[in-house]
Amino acid sequence: MIAALQTITRLLAFIGKELIEVRRRPGAIISLILGPFLIMSVFGLGYNGYRRPLQTIIVIPPQSGLPSDLSRYRDVAVGMDILQIAPDAAAPLQRLRSRELDAVIVAPPNLEQQFRSGAQSVIEVHINVTDPVQQAYAGVLAERLASEVNAQIIKQAAGEGEKYALAAGQQAVQIPPDVIAAPTRAELKNEAPIAPGVLSFYGPAVLALILQHLAVTLVALSLVRERTSGIIELFRISPISTTEVIVGKVLAFGVLAAAISTITVALLVVALGVPLLGSPVLLAAIIALLTVASLALGLFIAVISDSERQTVQLSLLLLLASVFFSGFVLPIEEFTAPVRIASYVLPVTHGIRLIQDVMLRGWTNEVWEMFALAIIAAVLLVATWALLRRSMTRA
Amino acid sequence: MMFGGMAAVRDVTLSVAKGTILGIIGPSGAGKTTMVRLLTGALKPTRGSVRVLGEDPQLFRRRTRERIGYMPQLFMLYPDLTAGENINFVASLFGLLWPRRRRRVHEVLRTVDLWAARGKRAADLSGGMQRRLELACALVHEPALLFLDEPTAGIDPLLRAKVWEELHRLKSLGRTLLVTTQYVTEAEECDMVALIVEGQLIALDTPADLRRKATGGDLIEVETAARFNASKLVSLPHVRSVTQQSPRAFRVTVDDAGTATPDVVAALAEAGGEVVSAREIRLSFDEVFAELVARDRATRAAPADANAAKDAAGGPHTEKRKARGSDKA
Numbered sequence: 001m002i003a004a005l006q007t008i009t010r011l012l013a014f015i016g017k018e019l020i021e022v023r024r025r026p027g028a029i030i031s032l033i034l035g036p037f038l039i040m041s042v043f044g045l046g047y048n049g050y051r052r053p054l055q056t057i058i059v060i061p062p063q064s065g066l067p068s069d070l071s072r073y074r075d076v077a078v079g080m081d082i083l084q085i086a087p088d089a090a091a092p093l094q095r096l097r098s099r100e101l102d103a104v105i106v107a108p109p110n111l112e113q114q115f116r117s118g119a120q121s122v123i124e125v126h127i128n129v130t131d132p133v134q135q136a137y138a139g140v141l142a143e144r145l146a147s148e149v150n151a152q153i154i155k156q157a158a159g160e161g162e163k164y165a166l167a168a169g170q171q172a173v174q175i176p177p178d179v180i181a182a183p184t185r186a187e188l189k190n191e192a193p194i195a196p197g198v199l200s201f202y203g204p205a206v207l208a209l210i211l212q213h214l215a216v217t218l219v220a221l222s223l224v225r226e227r228t229s230g231i232i233e234l235f236r237i238s239p240i241s242t243t244e245v246i247v248g249k250v251l252a253f254g255v256l257a258a259a260i261s262t263i264t265v266a267l268l269v270v271a272l273g274v275p276l277l278g279s280p281v282l283l284a285a286i287i288a289l290l291t292v293a294s295l296a297l298g299l300f301i302a303v304i305s306d307s308e309r310q311t312v313q314l315s316l317l318l319l320l321a322s323v324f325f326s327g328f329v330l331p332i333e334e335f336t337a338p339v340r341i342a343s344y345v346l347p348v349t350h351g352i353r354l355i356q357d358v359m360l361r362g363w364t365n366e367v368w369e370m371f372a373l374a375i376i377a378a379v380l381l382v383a384t385w386a387l388l389r390r391s392m393t394r395a
Numbered sequence: 396m397m398f399g400g401m402a403a404v405r406d407v408t409l410s411v412a413k414g415t416i417l418g419i420i421g422p423s424g425a426g427k428t429t430m431v432r433l434l435t436g437a438l439k440p441t442r443g444s445v446r447v448l449g450e451d452p453q454l455f456r457r458r459t460r461e462r463i464g465y466m467p468q469l470f471m472l473y474p475d476l477t478a479g480e481n482i483n484f485v486a487s488l489f490g491l492l493w494p495r496r497r498r499r500v501h502e503v504l505r506t507v508d509l510w511a512a513r514g515k516r517a518a519d520l521s522g523g524m525q526r527r528l529e530l531a532c533a534l535v536h537e538p539a540l541l542f543l544d545e546p547t548a549g550i551d552p553l554l555r556a557k558v559w560e561e562l563h564r565l566k567s568l569g570r571t572l573l574v575t576t577q578y579v580t581e582a583e584e585c586d587m588v589a590l591i592v593e594g595q596l597i598a599l600d601t602p603a604d605l606r607r608k609a610t611g612g613d614l615i616e617v618e619t620a621a622r623f624n625a626s627k628l629v630s631l632p633h634v635r636s637v638t639q640q641s642p643r644a645f646r647v648t649v650d651d652a653g654t655a656t657p658d659v660v661a662a663l664a665e666a667g668g669e670v671v672s673a674r675e676i677r678l679s680f681d682e683v684f685a686e687l688v689a690r691d692r693a694t695r696a697a698p699a700d701a702n703a704a705k706d707a708a709g710g711p712h713t714e715k716r717k718a719r720g721s722d723k724a
Contacts, residue, residue, distance in 0.1 A: 002492075005492055006490030009490060009491070009492060009493075010485050010487055010488060013483075013488065015475065015486030016484075017473065017480070020475070020476060020480060021473065021475045021476065024475045024516070061403070195715050198665050229471060230467060230469060230471040231471050231472070231473070232486070233437055233465075233467060233471060234436050234465070234467075234471060234485065234532075235488070236435075236436065236486040237435050237436070237437065237460065237463060237465045238460060238485070238489055239457040239458075239460040239461050239488070239489060239490055240488050241457075258703075285657070332594070365411065373503075393453065
């Protein structure tokens, strides 16, 4: 009984000590609670997904027989701002290379002749970018441009054919040229419970990312300071066990993370309007699992680090890896299998998906990811225990 | 105990009786802290064995750890916590439950004179106050055995006296204390003193016996009115040796100053000397340790080198015996 009370006393001492240390740094409290909220607010309010139209010049060679009226092309070139129709490509291409323009479209010089001879013509779309995302975007626009041009040609041909048939006294098929040119069109129906929004999608992801980063950094710095300042020697001599040190740290920073998460989720839902469709209890359970797994990762970093500087470096590397490989920016499915496996080792990978599911869909089908978080936490805590015990018994 | 191929502490054998203060004294880098860390289990000996409270420090049980207090040489507490919070945290580590913990925190804060500063952050305390805070943390759980690594380093003489007062009070309560210090004068405060030099124990005894070992007996300092060759006195029955300090001053080492002083004065008068003063003197512990260290070095060196070292250490020296006994305990 006394032994149990003594253990509780030691654990409470850690909770009290860590909370006091955090309280003593008002700047830390502000950055811990308001920081994540402000980042999400700025991101959500500042990002609207608007893509500036590509500043474009269309080159229509005089011999092509195509119209050179600017207004004729404005509806065709979706996502492009047509500045001018030029007869020759040299000057626009020079401007493109000096990055005054985003794109130069060169129409084929002999489109009709090629068509009649049964050959495909090429519309050249010149761009000057180094960003692969921009290149992909330009490629989509180019494809769409070709489709639009093709549809216009078919529409024109169908209209002329209909006129010819009627003039020849034949019965024309009652199909409008628009439908002949584009027999189908797609209509998007989203079955998700909410309409996608930048803030609602990235809000939960930022919460998971920041929660992992804070948990890792705070607990790692706390333990590594104790190791490097010599306080660990006091632990060695005192009756506290390695398990009590680890549990004490997890509880102390768990309480802190719980407070930060509660405030941040409340701000997200109330102030930024991010939906919370699922059970708050389930969300709390997921956040608790993510927190414990992140704390375990932080403790592991602390026991393998030799200095505070190394801990900070490892925490930042972990943050960088989390941004790239967790699905925060790029979908995990787009990575190769080995990288995908590595990404599942990061607690935040599971945290992002689970929190997004519970908040935006009301439930998650990926229950295995909750087990994954529990396994990550267990493995890292056991490894930390073994390494810390070694350093607490041997000097 | 080896560090990077060098022995930090070697061939040390000592046992400490319950309820005593053992002072571990030696110059900086002598191995005092290493010895304390071996005794607390923070370090594992390369060879040999250590038993503290009947157990191997590497395998201390939890109950045994609760009976040990440790004050490290360097400040190892939380700078952002106040003095009171630091002591409270350490008391919790040692498993003190709330009512006792509260009482003890108050007590030790007053004991080390930090009550007024209990609400100040440890980082804002002066160096001396930080040492007292460390001491308070070591005392808070009322340990039976206390390891204090230089508890008086960096604190003023008045407070140093107060710290020793507290250590004597603890001793009177039956506690055992191992105290390291660079202040050799503090040897007087200890029941037993272990002198460590270059990782080796060169003397272990009570302060009084160490002094006798250093001088070879009691010392009488004699001043004469005129030049006098003191070597003539060596043939007297109570005289062990004579050291000429100056043409008119010399020191005579005798078995007992009380009985030998009249004989020395009489013999001096017989030899034609006129005594200005003859009094028993007590060497300071600085001198005692300097003598013991010099003698240890000389003993370890070749006999020829030993003589040279003695000549360099003092003036003309006439001894009745050719060799002195080893100080090693």
